[in-house]
Amino acid sequence: MLPGSAAPAAGSGMFVPTQTVGTVLCCICGVSMQPNPANMCARCLRARVDITEGVPRHAAVVYCPDCASYLQPPRSWLRAGPESPELMQILLRRLNRPLARLRISLSGAEFVFSEPHSKRLRLKLRLRREVLHGVVIEQTHPVEFTVHDRLCDACARAQSNPDQWVAVVQLRQHVPHRRTFLYLEQLFLKHGQASLALRVASAPGGLDFFFSSRSHAARLVDFLTTVAPIRTQTAKQLVSHNTKSSVYNYKHTFSVEICPICREDLIALSPQVSRDLGGLGPLVLCIKVTNAIALLDPLTLRVHHLEEKKYRAYNFKAALTSKQLVEYIVLDIEHESPEITVDGSRYQLAYAQVARASDFGKNDTMFTVRTHLGHLLNPGDLALGYDLYGANLNDDDMDTAMMRHSLPEVILVKKSYEKRPRTRRWKLKRLPVEEDGANKAKGEEEKRADEYEEFLRDLERNSEMRFQIDLYKDEDYRSEMASTIGDDVPSVPIEELIDDLSLGDDDEDEGEDANAHAGMVA
Amino acid sequence: MANRIQFENNCEIGVFSKLTNAYCLVAIGGSENFYSVFESELADVIPVVKTSIGGTRIIGRLCVGNKNGLLLPHTTTDQELQHLRNCLPDQVVVQRIDERLSALGNCIACNDHVALTHPDLDKATEELIADVLGVEVFRQTIAGNILVGSYCAFSNRGGLVHPHTSIEDLDELSTLLQVPLVAGTVNRGSEVIAAGMTVNDWTAFCGSDTTATELSVIESVFKLRESQPAAIVDDMRKSLIDSYV
Numbered sequence: 001m002l003p004g005s006a007a008p009a010a011g012s013g014m015f016v017p018t019q020t021v022g023t024v025l026c027c028i029c030g031v032s033m034q035p036n037p038a039n040m041c042a043r044c045l046r047a048r049v050d051i052t053e054g055v056p057r058h059a060a061v062v063y064c065p066d067c068a069s070y071l072q073p074p075r076s077w078l079r080a081g082p083e084s085p086e087l088m089q090i091l092l093r094r095l096n097r098p099l100a101r102l103r104i105s106l107s108g109a110e111f112v113f114s115e116p117h118s119k120r121l122r123l124k125l126r127l128r129r130e131v132l133h134g135v136v137i138e139q140t141h142p143v144e145f146t147v148h149d150r151l152c153d154a155c156a157r158a159q160s161n162p163d164q165w166v167a168v169v170q171l172r173q174h175v176p177h178r179r180t181f182l183y184l185e186q187l188f189l190k191h192g193q194a195s196l197a198l199r200v201a202s203a204p205g206g207l208d209f210f211f212s213s214r215s216h217a218a219r220l221v222d223f224l225t226t227v228a229p230i231r232t233q234t235a236k237q238l239v240s241h242n243t244k245s246s247v248y249n250y251k252h253t254f255s256v257e258i259c260p261i262c263r264e265d266l267i268a269l270s271p272q273v274s275r276d277l278g279g280l281g282p283l284v285l286c287i288k289v290t291n292a293i294a295l296l297d298p299l300t301l302r303v304h305h306l307e308e309k310k311y312r313a314y315n316f317k318a319a320l321t322s323k324q325l326v327e328y329i330v331l332d333i334e335h336e337s338p339e340i341t342v343d344g345s346r347y348q349l350a351y352a353q354v355a356r357a358s359d360f361g362k363n364d365t366m367f368t369v370r371t372h373l374g375h376l377l378n379p380g381d382l383a384l385g386y387d388l389y390g391a392n393l394n395d396d397d398m399d400t401a402m403m404r405h406s407l408p409e410v411i412l413v414k415k416s417y418e419k420r421p422r423t424r425r426w427k428l429k430r431l432p433v434e435e436d437g438a439n440k441a442k443g444e445e446e447k448r449a450d451e452y453e454e455f456l457r458d459l460e461r462n463s464e465m466r467f468q469i470d471l472y473k474d475e476d477y478r479s480e481m482a483s484t485i486g487d488d489v490p491s492v493p494i495e496e497l498i499d500d501l502s503l504g505d506d507d508e509d510e511g512e513d514a515n516a517h518a519g520m521v522a
Numbered sequence: 523m524a525n526r527i528q529f530e531n532n533c534e535i536g537v538f539s540k541l542t543n544a545y546c547l548v549a550i551g552g553s554e555n556f557y558s559v560f561e562s563e564l565a566d567v568i569p570v571v572k573t574s575i576g577g578t579r580i581i582g583r584l585c586v587g588n589k590n591g592l593l594l595p596h597t598t599t600d601q602e603l604q605h606l607r608n609c610l611p612d613q614v615v616v617q618r619i620d621e622r623l624s625a626l627g628n629c630i631a632c633n634d635h636v637a638l639t640h641p642d643l644d645k646a647t648e649e650l651i652a653d654v655l656g657v658e659v660f661r662q663t664i665a666g667n668i669l670v671g672s673y674c675a676f677s678n679r680g681g682l683v684h685p686h687t688s689i690e691d692l693d694e695l696s697t698l699l700q701v702p703l704v705a706g707t708v709n710r711g712s713e714v715i716a717a718g719m720t721v722n723d724w725t726a727f728c729g730s731d732t733t734a735t736e737l738s739v740i741e742s743v744f745k746l747r748e749s750q751p752a753a754i755v756d757d758m759r760k761s762l763i764d765s766y767v
Contacts, residue, residue: 019688027711030735035685039711132711 038135045137051129052141054102059094060146061121066155077152083111091123091145104129107138121145158212165198165210166251167217171224172206173258177323178448180258180289181207182455184228185431186469193223194431201434206258214252221254226291229259229308259311261286261293264325264413265318266386268398273314277304282401283411286318287345288464294343298372298411303343319395325384327357327416330377331366339375344464350374354410356387371412385412414461424456426497427474460492473497523746524719524726524737525563529556533709533729534717536675537582540627541720541727543634543678544589545610546570549579563725571609575602582720583627586671588634591615591654595624617654621647628671631716633678636699638662638670660698665691674703675716678723680743682706682715704743708732 023032026041028048033041040048062071069077070090080086092109099106105128112122123143130136157164173180188194194209196216201208211217224230236250261267265286274280281297284304288294292305332353339348352371359365367389377383389409393399401407459466471492529538530551538549539560545568548557560570575584576597585594591614594603598618607616621644623629629640630651637657639648648659664673665684673684674695681703683695696703708718709729719728721744728737741747 017690020690022687022689022692022705024685024705024707025735025739027707027733027736030738035705039685039707039713 036135038132040132045131045135046139049131049137051104051131051137051139052127054098055104055125055127055141056095056098056143057141058144058146059091060148061091061094062150063147064152064155065149066151066159069152071150071152077154082116087121088123091121091143094145095125095143099127102129112142119147119149121147154212163198165212166249167211167214167254168252169209169211169217169220169224169254169256170203170206171209171256171258172203173260174205175260175262175321177262177321178451179322179455179458180228180262182452183465183469184224185433186428187227189429189431190468190470191223193220196220199434200431207433214250217252217254221256224256229261229289229291229293229311231257231259231308231312259289259293259308261289261311261316261318262321263287263289264322266320266411266413267295267316268319268395268401269316270314270397270400271404273316276314277306280304282397282405283407285411285413288343296342296347296372299349299370299408301340301342301347301349301372316397317395319393319398320386320391322413324386324391325413326387328354328383328385328410328412329357329360330354330379330381330383332379333374333377335374336370346375347372348374350377352377352412354383354385354412357382367409369408369410369412373412373415376415377412382416382418383412384414384416385410423474424460424492425474425494426471426492428456428469428471466492466496471497473499524728524732524740524744525559526728526730526732526737527556527559528730533731534714535582535727535729536715536717536720537580539720539727540582540585540587541722541725542568542588543722544568544614545587545592547581547585547606548572549581550574551579560727563727569609569611571606573602573606573609583625583672583717586626586630586632586651586655587614588632588655588657589614590634590656591617593626593630593651593654594618595626596620597624615654617650619647619650626671627716628669631671631674631676632657633676633699633701635678636660638664638674638695638699640668640670642668662695662698664695672714672716675719675721676701676703677721677744679745680704682708682719682740682743684713684715686713702743704739706736706739706743708736708740710736 021034024035024039025031026033026044027039028044029041031041038045063069064071064077067077067079068081069079070087072078072090072093078086078090080090088109088111092106106125107128108126110124112124114120114122121144123145125141125143126138127141128136128138151159171181171184194200196211196219198210198212201210209217209220211220221232233255235253235255237253239249239251241248263286267284267286269277269280269282269284271282274282277295280295280302281299284295284297286293287296287303292307293311295304295306296302330352334351336349336351339346350371350373351368352374353366353368355366371377373383387410388407459471527535529535529549538551538556540547546560546564548560548570550572551557557570557572564570573581575581575594576599578584584597585592587593592606592610594606594616596618603616603618610616623640623643629643631638632651632655635657637651637655637659639651639659639661641661641663643661651657652659662670664670665687667673667684675682676699679701681699681701683692683703683705685705685707687705692703692705707713708715710731710733712718718732719726719740721727721740724746726740726744726746728740
């Protein structure tokens with residue numbers, strides 16, 4: 001114990017002398033150095049020991065030029081951009097086995113630039129390995145990957161037979177109009193559900209969606225269960241099968257049938273159904289169709305939501321649909337009760353004196369009816385409703401209802417505005433649907449155009465429906481009609497419109513919507 | 523001067539031999555090469571004895587001795603004990619001791635005046651050592667290692683210790699042992715000094731992996747170059763040539 005070499009205690013109470021590390025000579029070159037487990041200076045170590053011995057310098061990787069993905073053996077293809085972290089992961093996984101066998105660990109890797117057309121990918125690895133009595137040495141090591149081009153299975157199949165589909169979703173609704181499909185089309189566009197479809201074809205009574213894999217079709221069907229009341233049936237057909245590997249290839253079919261009840265349908269409930277639903281009046285209006293049907297009794301303002309499964313148990317049909325709406329003029333309104341909100345919509349019971357527009361001026365036929373639209377109607381307004389007085393119906397339930405209760409002669413459904421062909425400042429996108437040329441009936445084009453116009457008008461009126469879909473600003477809109485539009489005609493406020501960014505590619509759009517389109521039915 | 527040798531292709535010389543100023547013990551190998559090197563060096567001066575201890579060949583690590591005596595572990599058989607008593611000179615006291623730590627060569631390092639021992643050695647053994655070997659005994663550790671017999675080798679003229687020994691420890695040991703000490707390696711960076719070499723006042727034997735640098739350090743600290751000035755050129759040539767291709 002030399003005097004002066006001891007340091008004072010660090011507060012532990014124990015006497016701890018300082019330890020200065022001495023120097024030894026490197027056993028190879030004799031240079032003085034600090035002792036390390038190998039007792040060789042760093043230069044001698046690096047010169048004598050090559051830790052990258054045995055590490056591969058070349059490797060191969062397979063690339064699909066169509067979908068820009070790389071093969072991860074044995075079978076998966078991973079999409080990776082050039083010099084991206086995913087690509088680095090794929091390349092490093094190829095080197096994992098040899099590195100692990102040599103007990104070398106990887107402390108870093110980076111890309112060295114190489115021309116993309118050279119079909120070579122270069123990596124610089126930093127390897128670490130333990131040698132000689134526990135010394136860990138780090139060394140850089142370049143690796144070059146040769147890129148081989150090969151079409152992946154999906155691209156090969158797509159290229160050989162582009163129309164080959166594996167699953168089809170046949171969407172049908174047995175009603176004479178196509179309003180539901182127009183609305184569903186907009187929903188698909190908003191949620192991007194039809195992006196995976198190989199093609200969309202129109203069929204009598206509905207649409208067909210063709211997919212290249214069963215899971216994509218199942219995804220569309222799952223989406224439909226949440227937005228519409230549907231019933232699904234699946235079927236599959238054997239296309240081919242490999243006896244050696246027991247792999248069976250099928251074509252899957254999903255038959256999806258949408259409930260035939262639509263909005264604004266008038267339904268007469270049989271007494272049993274009416275009793276089951278809690279005494280809902282024999283006449284109900286369907287006001288909203290989501291994955292359940294909302295039925296409103298216009299005389300008691302009660303709303304009942306009927307699920308698809310329950311509907312299937314009763315299976316009633318609409319007595320009158322919106323095609324059979326008749327125009328009425330409101331002569332007088334007498335409010336019966338204050339305005340209430342039921343299920344998010346406002347209703348008000350009122351007594352209205354109406355006359356059919358066709359009768360107005362010609363004769364004195366007037367009807368006094370109770371209506372739920374008291375909050376909307378004023379004397380002199382036009383309204384659309386179902387004419388039960390003059391209708392000739394072929395409906396057993398309606399006959400039963402007529403016999404047991406006294407039915408109103410008119411059920412008013414909605415307010416009507418002046419039909420004015422005017423330009424709109426917004427527009428909608430359409431799905432690319434292949435028309436079925438063989439099945440076209442005469443005058444169908446005109447019918448379709450009318451239905452579309454009606455659908456657009458419906459959108460203007462109904463803000464709830466607008467909430468679910470995307471509307472785009474129409475740049476060609478001229479606002480010269482602004483002054484002549486009546487105050488009460490509903491139009492879409494400009495905040496709800498999305499700026500349609502067209503880069504010459506119709507499918508690109510970037511939203512600049514102030515309105516949070518967050519209320520998705522998902 | 524220092525020689526580079528191998529025992530049956532193994533460079534750990536200190537395991538298979540024990541060299542002191544009065545005698546040399548050598549293990550029994552398959553061929554006579556090992557023995558013949560020692561004999562060629564030492565035959566005229568001191569007896570070179572071939573032996574085993576407890577039936578094993580690792581005699582260098584099992585026994586400890588100097589010119590005054592030799593201590594053997596309790597595993598030594600009677601025949602071996604007798605053989606050693608017969609072969610060694612009379613002034614060397616050969617004693618078999620009962621010690622739990624039977625690898626005496628790993629636990630005790632000594633020259634003719636001072637001994638360093640394992641801190642856990644029995645008191646009785648310590649007294650025996652002082653008696654038989656005629657040395658002053660110090661319990662010490664070297665660079666934190668308790669096996670002092672393995673990690674240092676010293677003679678009456680100098681000593682080599684574990685390379686990680688701090689400067690303060692080196693000073694302390696040097697004061698205890700009264701010889702110059704240096705921290706270094708043997709056998710191409712091996713830290714187990716006493717297993718890699720064996721030394722007395724005028725010669726040293728190292729494993730053949732020992733590099734020229736290490737050999738020069740050994741020769742300088744143990745003052746081996748001055749011992750035979752006539753052959754100094756030959757010595758330097760031996761230490762400068764690293765390996766025979």
